[in-house]
Amino acid sequence: MVDISTSLCGIKLDNPVMGASGTFGYGEEFAELYDINKLGSFSFKGITEEPRFGNATPRIAECPAGMINSVGLQNPGVKVLVDEILPEMKKIFHKPVMANINGFSIGEYERVAASLEGQDNIGWLEVNVSCPNVHGGGMSFGTSAKAAAEVTAAVRKQSTKPIIIKLSPNVTDITEIAKACEAAGADGISLINTMLGMRINLKSRRPVIANKSGGYSGPGIFPVAVSMIYRVYEAVNIPIVGMGGVSSADDVIEMMMAGARCVQVGAANLTDPFICPKIIDDLPKAMEKYNIEKLADIIGAAH
Amino acid sequence: MTESIFTIKENVALTDSVYKMTLEGDTSALSKPGQFVNIKLEGKFLRRPISVCEYGENSLVLIYKVVGSGTEDMSVMQAGKKLNLLVGLGNGFNPDKSGDAPLLIGGGVGIPPLYGLCKELIAKGAKPTVILGFNTKSEIFLEKEFENLGAKVIVATADGSYGVKGFVTDAMADLTYSFFYTCGPLPMFKAIEAKAVGSGQYSFEERMGCGFGACMGCSCKTKYGDKRICKDGPVLDREEVIW
Structure with missing residues (x-):
């Protein structure tokens, strides 16, 4: 019997597969389809202090190996999350969940983190400094090592939970930013968020997306993600949550060999809502194929 | 699902x-x-x-x-x-709201979902009138099929090559109806909104990521809060739509 368990910041995961933030809502839509307790965990839709509608539509564009989204952090705000959504989430998901938090200022990150401090079903904070779809916040914190470290240090002071900084691939050197976050007290690094992308409608000669460009995700970014995880693994000593185009058990194994302790599945959930349980079911067979007895043993095996 | x-x-x-x-x-x-x-x-x-x-x-x-x-x-x-x-x-149309004499208004490729609706309305004893809008005669489809269901059908073509010359709203003149259901392009919706009397339902279209409510790709604002066209729609009540 192979062992598919892993762990993240001292919290055991039955398996390494998590739904990625922005593709898994607050779990509700998927809980209608299958028992989401089968997952290792999931990172819920990014939350801000105040409710946000997000960007104008169209927000979605297709690409040959993926899609572009420009949702713009639509969410009901942290108060509704705490008062209404988290109590409902406890009924459908009985494991620690990852809270994806966002801010347009250091103070907002701090206040959102503080609001979640007493929530016992939140296992980790995933601090998103890499949303490409909002201005004045989001990615602007994640493209500078100094700003990313400031956010990390500020959230660190507000939270006793493990904090994982979600990094943008749209930077010159992701390892510098990862190192700065580690030095500022991060417990882990999530990578990669989406890559900036654009499609143009040839008939109208205008960008497909109302916000012009958005975040490109899907199988097309998988090799980029593997490369960045590989490099960050060599640069830091804290655990890595890998993501970017994962859509099979082989992809999970590849990303773990690059250095990820666990793996989030994003865009693939949108085209195949049953992809996460399928990957989990496929893992033992894939492990046998590659002579892996214990999945956690292959973390960083490619180095 | x-x-x-x-x-x-x-x-x-x-x-x-x-x-x-x-x-x-x-x-x-x-x-x-x-x-x-x-x-x-x-x-x-x-x-x-x-x-x-x-x-x-x-x-x-x-x-x-x-x-x-x-x-x-x-x-x-x-x-x-x-x-x-x-x-x-998606939520689909609500046939229970139709009353005795509903009006169904379809524009181009927005027409097909109205066919199943019309069938259901007739089965429950309502007497629907159907307006089908096209650009020109060669684009017409489903006219006979709606007639075969027993609905009263009015076709409008923008170039006047068949039926009423003009838009679906030109064919709406003088009609009385208990409720309206419509599916079609946004400019048609806006024209209907300016002309329609009473309550109705609009079926919207938007570019979608997942289609089942997970990605927030197709959100819209309504008077009753933010909704997802794919999951909370595509059908919205006239009273909640923000134009």
Whole structure:
């Protein structure tokens, strides 16, 4: 019997597969389809202090190996999350969940983190400094090592939970930013968020997306993600949550060999809502194929 | 919602660019007219959401217009081919609101979901009037089929080559109705909104990521809060729409 368990910041995961933030809502839509307790965990839709509608539509564009989204952090705000959504989430998901938090200022990150401090079903904070779809916040914190470290240090002071900084691939050197976050007290690094992308409608000669460009995700970014995880693994000593185009058990194994302790599945959930349980079911067979007895043993095996 | 494999029974052209595909498979997840399916196509990352024209116990009919490479691929598919569908998406129309004499207004490729609705309204004893709007005579489809259901059908063509000359709203003049249902392009909706009397339902279209409410790709603001066209819609009540 192979062992598919892993762990993240001292919290055991039955398996390494998590739904990625922005593709898994607050779990509700998927809980209608299958028992989401089968997952290792999931990172819920990014939350801000105040409710946000997000960007104008169209927000979605297709690409040959993926899609572009420009949702713009639509969410009901942290108060509704705490008062209404988290109590409902406890009924459908009985494991620690990852809270994806966002801010347009250091103070907002701090206040959102503080609001979640007493929530016992939140296992980790995933601090998103890499949303490409909002201005004045989001990615602007994640493209500078100094700003990313400031956010990390500020959230660190507000939270006793493990904090994982979600990094943008749209930077010159992701390892510098990862190192700065580690030095500022991060417990882990999530990578990669989406890559900036654009499609143009040839008939109208205008960008497909109302916000012009958005975040490109899907199988097309998988090799980029593997490369960045590989490099960050060599640069830091804290655990890595890998993501970017994962859509099979082989992809999970590849990303773990690059250095990820666990793996989030994003865009693939949108085209195949049953992809996460399928990957989990496929893992033992894939492990046998590659002579892996214990999945956690292959973390960083490619180095 | 279910994910299941359907087999194409028939795929025929109704006009130069509009096709009718009949599929056999598990339709148990469909409960209302105006719901849609999301179709996986080889070589395309995103599924293609297409509204259901009508459905029975073991089959459903899609009428779709070729508007891009996905629907172009669909148009050349042969009987016997298998397709992976997410079935039973969206809220659909509410036939209980119709009253005795509902008005159904369809524009172009927005017409198909009104067919299943019309069938259901007639089955429950209502007497629907249907206005079908097209650009020109060669684009007309489903006129006879609506008549065969027993509905009163008025066709409007923008160029006057058939029926009433003008838009669907020109054909609405002097009609009285208990409730209206409509599906079609946004400019048509705005014209209807300016002219319609009483309550009604609009079925909206938007570019979607998932089709089942997970990605927030197709959100819109309504008077009752933010809604997802795919999950909370595509049908919205007239009273909640913000124009």
